[in-house]
Amino acid sequence: MLHLFRGLGRRLWPHHPALLAGLWGLAQLAFLARFHGPHAANDSGRYLAYAANIAECGYFEPGHNLRYVLYPLFQSFWLALGLGWWGIVAGQMAVAALATRAIYQGTRRLAGGRRGAAALATLLFVAWPDIQQFNVFLLTESLFISLVALSFGAFTRVRSGRPQAWAWLLVALTLTALARPNGFMVGLAAGLAGLDALRRAPNRRPWRAALLLLVLLAPLLWAALNHQLATYYLMDTYQRGELIFRYPLWAVHQAQPLDMPPNGTGPVARVLYFAAHNPAYLGRLMLGKLFVFVSYLKPHYSLAHRAAGVLVLWPAYWLAAQGARRAVIWRPARVFLAAIFLLQTAIIMLTVDDWDVRFLAPVLxxxxxxxxxxVTWTLRLMRNEE
Structure with missing residues (x-):
């Protein structure tokens, strides 16, 4: 029986790109059928109204909604063409197809041209339903997930040193930063990878220059972080002990009254004050959010959904942690990919998670x-040892 499976695998392997493309197409059709076409959910009305204002009178909303500007702008393009919701979803699927290709090609570059790792990474990306379902949702997640994947593909190209590769990476990172308020984390991950490369370079002068630049830019970075947090009410969620936004059944309860920051304190200073005066409580709160975010055991999920997370994601986390330490993989890419996941995790631990997978899916x-x-490097080593 094993011999038959191996023989079938060898015959199908030359056609695996077409098989992956076919599986991707079937996934899109399956979710279109499941949701009976384009699906509006929770925040969809807000984005569509914003997009209509852009398409009809060029009006861009200020404040919190401006942080999502790319998606309403994307929607407005299809609305202006008169293609409506179906045009938006078709556009999302087109970008998602490019993102899937970027996952395959980027992984293949990191694997030294070998296609096994590329095929496996793409299969996981295509087959994981909590990623592909967003392509039919009128929400930011589809575009954001695709832009994270496209940023990864663009990042793997800069190893060539060609100017156009750097230009594409800059475009991808900028678009990702405009897609969601936390989109800046992908650019920050790229920056951390760059700093790590400078730190390890024989010539230390660029590394020292980069540190000096960061010191000089510290006031600007402080102001930018305050701006990012200005429209979030973190102290309210801290007081309620929420692990999942507006879900009181999973919450951390304080043993004694909390020491809250004084009025008039800036957003970042409020978080620092709260951390300094309530360290044990905030520590328990952050650990609870970490568990909720990565465990995939949220109360709204079915038993099958939770089991899939435990059987697939938990081993994937462990394998990814080992892969991030694998010296044969280009180090800047390892730092970049690990930083994307860790930065998103840190953001969730400091803010609050949502009831579904919309915050986890973009970093999967x-x-x-x-x-x-x-997986592929381990299998290769095992074959060499034999």
Whole structure:
């Protein structure tokens, strides 16, 4: 029986790109059928109204909604063409197809041209339903997930040193930063990878210059972080002990009254004050959010959904952690991918998670790529030892 499976695998392997493309297409059709076409959910009305204002009178909303500007702008393009919701979803699927290709090609570059890791990473990306379902939702997640994947693909190209590769990476990172308020984390991950490369370079002068630049830019970075947090009410969620936004059944309860920051304190200073005066409580709160975010055991999920997370994601996390340490993989890419996941995790621990997977799905491509690389390198070493 094993011999038959191996023979079938060898015959199908030359056609695996077409098989992956077919599986991707079937996934899109399956979710279109499941949701009876384009699906509006929770925040969809807000984005569509914003997009209509852009398409009809060029009006861009200020404040919190401006942080999501790319998606309403994307929607407004299809609305202006008169294609409506179906045009938006078709556009999302087109970008998602490019993102899937970027996952395959980027992983193959990191694997030294070998296609096994690329095929496995792409299979996980295509087959994981909590990623592909968003392509039919009128929400930011589809575009954001695709832009994270496209940023990864663009990042793997800069190893060539060609100017156009750097230009494409800059475009991808800028678009990702405009897609969601936390989109800046992908650019920050790229920056951390760059700093790590400078730190390890024989010539230390660029590394010292980069540190000096960061010191000089510290006031600007402080102001930018305050701006990012200005429209979030973190102290309210801290007081309620929420692990999942507006879900009181899973919450951390304080043993004694909390020491709250004084009025008039800036957003970042409020968090620092709260951390300094309530360290044990905030520590328990952050650990609870970490568990909720990565465990995939949220109360709204079915038993089958939770089991899939435990059986697939938990091993993938471990494999990805091993892959992030695998020296044969280009180090800047390892730092970049690990930083994407860790930065998103840190953001969730400091803010609050949502009831579904919309905050985890955008960073799962980083997990799948590192896990696939680790699997294929381990199998290769085992074959060499034999």
């Amino acid at each position: 491509p980083a997990v799948f790529v590192l896990a696939a690389l680790e």
